[in-house]
Amino acid sequence: MPLQRVQPIFLFGFGGVGRAVLRQLVAARPMHAQRLGLRLEIMGIADSRHILVNPNGLPTDALQRLHDIKVTTGALFDESAPFGMSPHSRAYQQLEGGVDALANPQSPSDFVLPQGTIIVDTTASEAGVPLLLRCRYNGWRAVLANKLPLAGSLDWWYEIATPFNRWETTCGSAMPVISTLNTLLNAGDDVQRIEGSLSGTLAYLASQLEVGVPFGVAVREAKRLGYTEPDPRQDLSGRDAARKALIMARMLGYQLDMDGVSIESLYPSSMESLTADEFLVAVDALDDDMARRAVELSSGGRKLRYAAVIADGRCGVQLIGADATTKLGAVNASDSIVVFTTRHFNSNPLAVSGRGAGQDVTAMGVLGDVMSLAM
Numbered sequence: 448m449p450l451q452r453v454q455p456i457f458l459f460g461f462g463g464v465g466r467a468v469l470r471q472l473v474a475a476r477p478m479h480a481q482r483l484g485l486r487l488e489i490m491g492i493a494d495s496r497h498i499l500v501n502p503n504g505l506p507t508d509a510l511q512r513l514h515d516i517k518v519t520t521g522a523l524f525d526e527s528a529p530f531g532m533s534p535h536s537r538a539y540q541q542l543e544g545g546v547d548a549l550a551n552p553q554s555p556s557d558f559v560l561p562q563g564t565i566i567v568d569t570t571a572s573e574a575g576v577p578l579l580l581r582c583r584y585n586g587w588r589a590v591l592a593n594k595l596p597l598a599g600s601l602d603w604w605y606e607i608a609t610p611f612n613r614w615e616t617t618c619g620s621a622m623p624v625i626s627t628l629n630t631l632l633n634a635g636d637d638v639q640r641i642e643g644s645l646s647g648t649l650a651y652l653a654s655q656l657e658v659g660v661p662f663g664v665a666v667r668e669a670k671r672l673g674y675t676e677p678d679p680r681q682d683l684s685g686r687d688a689a690r691k692a693l694i695m696a697r698m699l700g701y702q703l704d705m706d707g708v709s710i711e712s713l714y715p716s717s718m719e720s721l722t723a724d725e726f727l728v729a730v731d732a733l734d735d736d737m738a739r740r741a742v743e744l745s746s747g748g749r750k751l752r753y754a755a756v757i758a759d760g761r762c763g764v765q766l767i768g769a770d771a772t773t774k775l776g777a778v779n780a781s782d783s784i785v786v787f788t789t790r791h792f793n794s795n796p797l798a799v800s801g802r803g804a805g806q807d808v809t810a811m812g813v814l815g816d817v818m819s820l821a822m
C-alpha cells in the first residue's frame with residue numbers, strides 16, 4: 448500500500464515506558480506502512496531536562512541514537528559530547544523555553560506542533576498539563592500513561608478526559624479496563640459497582656500477609672524483587688491505587704477529587720519523616736498489627752486483597768477480605784483485575800484481568816491508544 452498519511456507524535460517523557468514506546472513505534476513502521484499506509488512521525492521528545500524537536504520529524508537514526516544516549520547517560524543528549532550530533536544539527540534542535548514554549552508558541556519563528564499531533568504523556572509528573580490543556584485549542588490529541596493529570600483538579604479532568612484523548616494504560620497497563628468501561632457507559636449500561644485489584648506491589652504484599660509472612664519481611668522482599676518504587680512508601684501509601692480508582696470513578700460521573708477518595712495507607716503518618724532506609728528497618732514495628740488485620744480479613748477462607756471499591760457515589764482503596772468464589776477473590780495474586788457489576792452484567796459481573804504492569808506491555812497499550820486516534 449503506498450504511504451498516504453503521516454501522523455505527528457510528540458513524546459513527552461523518555462523513561463522506561465517512553466523509550467519502550469519509541470522502540471515499538473519504530474519497529475511497527477513497516478507494518479503500519481504496509482497495512483495502513485500510515486507513518487507515525489516523532490516531531491519531538493522531552494525528558495525532565497531537555498526538549499528536542501525537528502519540524503520535519505526526527506530521523507530514525509537520530510531516534511536510535513537519542514534512545515541509546517538516554518540509556519547510557521540518563522540525559523537526552525550529552526551537551527559536552529553529543530555523539531557527533533550538535534543539538535542544532537539538522538537532526539534536532541533543543542527547544543528553549545520548555546513546555547510553555549511548546550504549548551504557546553509566541554512568534555512565527557517558534558517551533559509549532561502541527562494540527563493533529565498526538566501528545567504522548569509518559570511522565571510521572573504534572574509538567575505536561577499546560578500542553579494537555581492546549582490540545583482542544585491547538586487541534587492536538589493526547590494519550591496518557593500518566594495518571595497525575597487525570598487525578599488532578601476536576602477542571603483538568605474535564606479538559607483532558609474527552610473523547611478525543613486516550614488513557615487506557617492509566618488503570619491496569621494495557622489491560623482493556625478504560626475501553627471496557629467506555630463501552631459500557633456509551634452503550635447506556637448502568638455501572639453499579641467497580642471493584643479492582645490494580646497494584647501489583649500491594650497484591651504481592653497481601654498474598655504474603657495471607658500466608659503469614661511478617662509485613663516487614665514482605666516489604667523488604669518486594670523491594671529486593673524490584674516490585675516497589677525505590678521508596679516503598681510510595682506504593683504502601685495507597686495513593687497510586689487511589690488515582691486509578693479516582694479515574695474510573697470520575698468516568699462514572701462522580702465529582703470527586705483525591706481528598707474525596709478514602710485511602711488506607713499501610714503505614715502510619717508518623718513514619719513519613721523517616722528516610723527510605725530508616726523506614727525499611729522501622730517497618731517491622733507494623734508486623735503485629737498487620738498480621739492481626741490479615742487474620743481477621745481472611746477468616747473463613749476469604750482472600751486478602753488491596754482493592755479499589757467504587758459504588759454508590761463513593762470511592763476508596765483498602766485491604767479487604769474477598770470471598771474466594773468471587774472474581775476478585777479467585778484471581779491469581781500476581782494478576783490485576785477489575786470487576787464491573789452493571790445492569791447487564793449483574794449475577795455474573797464482567798471482569799478484565801491479566802498482567803497489569805510492566806514497561807513493555809504498557810508501551811504496547813500506549814501505542815494501541817495512539818493507533819486508535821491515528822486511524
Ligand SMILES: NC(=O)c1ccc[n+]([C@@H]2O[C@H](COP(=O)([O-])OP(=O)(O)OC[C@H]3O[C@@H](n4cnc5c(N)ncnc54)[C@H](OP(=O)(O)O)[C@@H]3O)[C@@H](O)[C@H]2O)c1
Pocket residue numbers: 459460461462463464465493494495496521569570571572574575592593594595616617619620803804805806809
Ligand atoms: N511502568 C509501568 O508498568 C506503568 C504502567 C502503567 C502506567 N505507567 C505510568 O507511565 C508513566 C511512566 O512510567 P515509567 O516507568 O516510564 O517512569 P520513568 O522511567 O520514571 O520515566 C518518567 C519520564 O518522565 C520524565 N519526566 C519527569 N518529569 C518531567 C518533566 N517535568 N518534564 C518532562 N519529562 C519529565 C522523566 O525524565 P528524566 O528521564 O529526565 O528523569 C522520565 O523520562 C508513569 O506515569 C507511570 O505511572 C507505568
